[in-house]
Amino acid sequence: MRRILDWIDHRTGLETAVRNFLYEDIPASSGFHQVFGSVALFLFLVQAFTGAMLAFNYAPSPGEAYNSVKYIMTELTGGRLIRGLHHWGSSMMIVVVVLHMTQVFLWGAYKKPREATWMVGCVLMMMTLGFGLTGYLLPWDNRAYWGTVVTTQIAGLAPGAGPYVVRLMGADGGVGVVTFSRFYALHTLLLPLAIVLLIAFHIYLVRKHGVAPASGDTLPKKKFFPEQVFKDTVAVFLAFVILFVMALTLRAPLERLADPTDTTYIPRPDWYFLFLFQTLKFFEGPLEVVGAVVLPNLAIVALFLVPFLDRGRMKRVIERKGAAVVVAVAAIGWTGLTAAAIATTPAALVSGETEGPAAWRHLSPEELAGIGYFRKENCAACHALGEGGTKVGPDLTGAAIKRDARWMIAHFKSPQALVPGTSMPSIHLPDAQLNALAAFILKLNARNAQDLREAPQPAVEGAMVYQQNRCGACHQVNGAGVKLGPPLNGLSQRHDRAWVEGHFADPQKFSPGTVMPPYRFSPRDLERVASYLMSL
């Protein structure tokens, strides 16, 4: 073994290089406060690894991207964990990079001759944010799409450069396929290469100048390995455990497929950009550019120039009161802005819900029964309802805009006659049921599709019973039907379930003088229609 290692070292110098790296002298004052750089580096490696893993099952084009992410999340064993690690890892990396900078700032470790190390570090932090920004678009869900729309709009505000930045993002005509490809290329090709080179340069600079000693540290130097490596490893392990538990327990968000026509969606950036989002609210009209572009850029410039603004002698960390004040003010400001942004986020968004509760409740009984026929005829085998995917037939969420009910019913009866060459089979249902099916499809849109797809089967069956027995000839539900008898919305507030069930069998007994005929339902039908009516 020794001989093999010697042979390799003699040819490559690898062992000596590793040895030199590990047995570097570091100041006696080094300790746990200097672990954050190592943790950031480790998290970057986790991002690179999980990112490559995701790419193994990811289709980098809009639409397909969404489906493949969904496939990773729902079909692949371990897919949720891998995406969770990547998703939460990105947040964690930003946290750790900021902690690393804060430590360096508090200790004043950027002072001469380490100014360049600090400035390269600033660029690395910007790149980390760049990864977050570009990666945000890649799942191509509503959150990704609308978040990026706002990002590109803000970039467009930059005086002079705005239009060019937007063109560079491929977003002149709005966020679309070109934007997607550019963000993907940045996220997976350009940024990784650039950041690896800069990380190498950053570490080289750290080595060149040595770890910054505390002021007045005159004790003999110690070795980097194994004591400091041990401390770094413990910190890395802690970070990893937190990340792993987050990835296991928290579901990385995947909302509905990006829908550029969705006017109800309220976009929010990822949490680490919320403070910028909130800052923007203080500037209106012509001043908007100040909040969107000028202030953030000034902050970046100030951050870069920190080593030149603070040129005083090296002091002990406890004596650096000014630095502590700056950090405290920044922390309070950031927390306040972020909290304000969260507080003003509509509740529906916080829970990740974008559709009003139970859109199916707003359908007329006929439309709701249409869902039943849709399921009964197994239409979903060939048609998507806004969930994406590549099914044989067209997605029906868009169909209503193009076709009227008459066309649809003719098409149901004889698909070949209206769409030559279609592989759709005829639907053999009575006219009334085809009407219901058409009514349901007319009601569909991209916003309610998911909710309607998931409408509870008992309610749907209740509506089918209601529709087949023509209850609508005398009653109204959600404004549909004839007002001969009492409207049925709010029935549960007027009568209990036993009353409703008994009333069907013998209306005269419960409402003397009523014109309602008795209905003898099967126990199952009675149960369904009663449940449906009581839910209104």
Place this chain on the structure above:
Amino acid sequence: MVGSEGCDTQAVGRRRFYLACIYGLSTIMGMALAVPAAVYLLFPPRSRKEDQWVEAAELSQLEVGVPEEVVFRHNRVDGWKISSEKTSAWVLKKSDTEVVAFAPQCTHLGCAYRWEESKKNFLCPCHTSNFDIEGKVIDGPAPRPLDRYLVRIEGKKLFLGPIQKSPEA
């Protein structure tokens, strides 16, 4: 000196502890990443719905005793995509109640074979494997008989299910 020796053993012990932690924790983290990644790459996707039955032909249109290539569409589940694609089967109607359907690929290297009416056998043009009308290998490099679709007859219609691999000869 006795004192300094005591110090040394203490230092050695501490160093050993550091090394154990560094290697131990690194191994745990490596495994925690490698094992899920291996599972993620190697395990098959969860819900595969490929074993669906597809209507392939009308029985009345098939001639008894003559293999015929039947082209039909089926839904292929391919990762995150479900695509409708054309596929074919060599169908041999033995009677109105017995039908055999061969998968259209040669069992040697997957070339498309054809029925040679003059010789009354299936011939693969790639490496001249020959199969008889029952799909058995007559000669050539094919290692096993032709694979067959699961077959179901409903009324006058022929339905084909998943392909069953034939056992090695």
